[in-house]
């Protein structure tokens with residue numbers, strides 16, 4: 683079956699199961715509120731082995747995992763080793779320390795964590811977004827004090843917003859943040875690392891594009907790891923970002939054979 687046909691077919695099944703409408707499917711907040719994060723809910727759609735269900739149960743106790751309805755529709759439910767499925771099923775029950783935030787070695791680039799929330803939680807991720815079971819954005823006063831400190835560090839040329847995923851901030855908060863960053867005269871470049879266009883393309887709204895456009899140019903570092911993540915909705919989201927003046931730089935994450943093997947142990 684053709685890729686988009688399969689997506690549409692699986693989308694219909696999800697909508698029916700969640701008793702939701704097409705209008706809700708187009709609403710990014712609906713997707714966030716209806717993410718699948720329990721093994722039994724997932725098993726309603728994907729044929730999961732007993733070992734996979736047990737793995738998911740164990741993982742749920744230690745870390746967050748969640749799949750947007752959009753991303754679930756993009757997975758091929760009939761393929762046990764579907765490459766999109768491999769990216770979202772937690773194959774280890776612990777998070778990995780080693781979060782690359784703060785200043786880089788040359789002290790010219792600062793990676794600023796603004797939230798620990800992501801639309802989905804990836805199996806390979808080593809960032810702090812998966813630590814703790816509660817999703818929260820960085821408090822405004824902490825954000826302001828960090829920006830004040832960065833304004834004193836004249837060597838810094840670039841600020842990159844990292845995850846969590848800054849595109850999940852409200853448009854008002856993101857607009858404020860980008861405006862404050864632009865006030866720091868030695869900052870020449872602003873970027874956002876994001877999986878949102880691939881896993882929640884509905885978030886790329888006209889309002890968000892307007893914020894990016896007026897704060898631009900913004901480098902959007904996407905993590906599109908597989909061609910099948912380029913659904914029609916994702917393609918449109920990327921076009922909208924480009925039309926809003928964003929510079930798209932895709933930096934795919936390669937899953938290692940060891941990681942894949944860890945998951946296949948569950949089968």
Ligand code: SF4
Nearest residue numbers: 800803804807845877
């Ligand atoms: S979206 Fe990015 S930060 Fe969030 S879980 Fe996936 S890899 Fe980690």
